[in-house]
Amino acid sequence: MNIDIILQIATVGSGVLMVLCILLQQRGASLGAGFGSSGELFTTRRGFDKNLFETTIILAVIFIVSILAGLLLPNA
Numbered sequence: 001m002n003i004d005i006i007l008q009i010a011t012v013g014s015g016v017l018m019v020l021c022i023l024l025q026q027r028g029a030s031l032g033a034g035f036g037s038s039g040e041l042f043t044t045r046r047g048f049d050k051n052l053f054e055t056t057i058i059l060a061v062i063f064i065v066s067i068l069a070g071l072l073l074p075n076a
Helices: 003-024 031-035 048-072
Strands: none
Touching: 003 048
């Protein structure tokens, strides 16, 4: 398999999964949050929320690295 195809698959796959992870997160989802007065206390993330947050960060890093690798590697 060509390295360009692998990088394209990694970019698209990590991008789609990252969007899904972002949409699953629910911080500040109340109506008042849109106007800047959520009234919620920000606490530490626990359980599934923490795992989802860390997965989102890992997918973002994979996304950025795959784009940079695609730009920097010579085309075959």
